[in-house]
Amino acid sequence: MAQKRYLFTPGPTPVPPQVLAALAEPVLHHRAPDFREVYARVLGRLQDVHRTESEVLLFTCSGTGAFESAIVNLCSPGERVLAVSAGSFGERWAAMARTYGCEVEELRYSWGETPTADDLRAKLGAIDPVSLVFLVHSETSTGVVADVQSLAAVAKDAGALAVVDAVSSLGAVPLEMDDWGLDVVIAGSQKALMAPPGLATAAVSAAAWEQVERSTLPSFYLDWQRTRKAQEKLDSAFTPAVSLIVALDVALGLLLEDGLESAFERHVRLGRACRAGIKAMGLELFSPDEDRAAVVTAARMPEGIDSSDLTLALRERHGVTIAGGQGELKNLIFRIGHIGWYDEFDIATALNAVELVLGELGAPIERGVAASRALEVYAEGTPV
Numbered sequence: 080m081a082q083k084r085y086l087f088t089p090g091p092t093p094v095p096p097q098v099l100a101a102l103a104e105p106v107l108h109h110r111a112p113d114f115r116e117v118y119a120r121v122l123g124r125l126q127d128v129h130r131t132e133s134e135v136l137l138f139t140c141s142g143t144g145a146f147e148s149a150i151v152n153l154c155s156p157g158e159r160v161l162a163v164s165a166g167s168f169g170e171r172w173a174a175m176a177r178t179y180g181c182e183v184e185e186l187r188y189s190w191g192e193t194p195t196a197d198d199l200r201a202k203l204g205a206i207d208p209v210s211l212v213f214l215v216h217s218e219t220s221t222g223v224v225a226d227v228q229s230l231a232a233v234a235k236d237a238g239a240l241a242v243v244d245a246v247s248s249l250g251a252v253p254l255e256m257d258d259w260g261l262d263v264v265i266a267g268s269q270k271a272l273m274a275p276p277g278l279a280t281a282a283v284s285a286a287a288w289e290q291v292e293r294s295t296l297p298s299f300y301l302d303w304q305r306t307r308k309a310q311e312k313l314d315s316a317f318t319p320a321v322s323l324i325v326a327l328d329v330a331l332g333l334l335l336e337d338g339l340e341s342a343f344e345r346h347v348r349l350g351r352a353c354r355a356g357i358k359a360m361g362l363e364l365f366s367p368d369e370d371r372a373a374v375v376t377a378a379r380m381p382e383g384i385d386s387s388d389l390t391l392a393l394r395e396r397h398g399v400t401i402a403g404g405q406g407e408l409k410n411l412i413f414r415i416g417h418i419g420w421y422d423e424f425d426i427a428t429a430l431n432a433v434e435l436v437l438g439e440l441g442a443p444i445e446r447g448v449a450a451s452r453a454l455e456v457y458a459e460g461t462p463v
C-alpha cells in the first residue's frame with residue numbers, strides 16, 4: 080500500500096480536498112467566458128486577501144519569479160536599493176538585485192535576528208538615498224516575522240518605496256497593504272493560501288506604478304504594464320496555469336468565507352501550541368517565542384545530531400516531511416511549518432513524529448509530553 084504522506088513544511092503546504100478536486104476538473108480555455116468569470120473572481124479575492132484597492136498582478140511562476148518581476152519592473156541599471164536581510168530570503172533579494180546591476184546596500188543581520196525600524200532609520204540616515212527598500216515579512220528560513228508596518232514607515236519617511244516579500248505570511252499573519260502604505264507585496268500560492276505551487280502575485284501601489292515609468296530594465300513575460308493591461312480586459316497576456324487559478328479561486332473562497340481574522344487567530348494558536356510542544360520535549364527554540372512568529376517554528380537540534388538525519392528518517396520511515404535548516408543553519412535546526420490548511424492535530428502529529436525519531440537517534444528528550452502540551456495550549460484559545 081502507498082505510504083501515507085504528511086506535509087509539515089512552510090511551503091508547499093497541505094491543500095484542502097475541495098481545492099484538489101478543482102484541479103481534476105476539465106481544463107478551461109483561458110479566453111473563454113467560463114474562465115474569465117473565475118479569473119475576475121480570483122483577482123478580486125486576491126485584493127481582499129492583500130487588503131488593497133490596488134491591482135494584484137497574477138503570474139504563473141513561483142514566488143521568486145514574482146520577486147524578480149518587481150526588480151525588472153522597478154529598477155534601472157545602477158539603481159540604488161537597500162535590502163534588509165536576516166536570513167535566506169532577504170539575502171536572495173539582495174543577490175537578485177545585484178544580478179540585475181542594481182547598487183545594493185544591505186542592512187544585514189545574523190540569521191534569526193529580528194530587523195528593527197530603529198536600525199533601518201539609522202542605516203538610511205547613513206547612506207546616500209535609495210529608491211527601494213526590500214523587506215521580508217516572514218523570513219521562512221528562521222521563523223522570524225518582522226514588523227513590516229514600522230519598517231515600511233521608515234522606508235517611506237526616507238523617500239523610498241517598500242517592496243515586501245509576504246510569500247509565507249499572506250493569509251497567515253496580518254498584513255494591511257493599503258493601511259500600512261506598502262508599495263509592492265509579493266506572495267505565492269503554495270504557502271498560507273492553501274493551493275499548490277505555481278502561481279505568484281505582485282500587488283502594486285500607485286507610487287510603485289510611477290516608479291515603473293522610470294524603470295529601464297527590460298522585461299517581457301514578467302512585464303507589469305503588459306500584465307495589467309491584459310488583466311483589465313480579463314484576457315491574460317499568456318496562457319496562465321488555468322487549473323491552478325481555478326484551484327486558487329476555491330482556496331481563497333475558503334479562506335475568505337471563514338474570514339482573515341479567524342485565520343490569523345488560528346495561526347497564533349498553532350504557533351503557540353507548536354512552541355509549547357517543542358519546549359516540553361526539552362528542545363531549545365530557534366525562532367522567537369512570540370505570537371507574531373506564527374508561520375514556522377524552528378528549533379535547535381540536540382547536540383551531536385544533524386537535522387538532515389532527522390528529516391531523512393522522518394520522511395523515509397514515517398512519510399513525514401518537515402524542513403531542516405537552510406544555508407548557514409543547515410543541520411543545526413529543524414523547522415515545522417504551520418500555515419494554511421493546518422490544525423492542532425497536525426501539530427500533534429508533527430511533534431510526535433519528531434519526538435519518536437529524535438529518541439531513535441539517541442537524543443535525551445522527554446518522551447510523551449510534547450503533543451499533549453501542544454493540544455492543551457491550543458485549547459486555551461487566544462485571549463483578546
Ligand SMILES: *Cc1c(COP(=O)(O)O)cnc(C)c1O
Pocket residue numbers: 090141142143144168215217218219244245246247267
Ligand atoms: C517560499 C518563499 C519564497 C518563494 O519561494 P519560491 O520557491 O520561489 O516559491 C519567497 N520568500 C519567502 C519568505 C518564502 O517563504
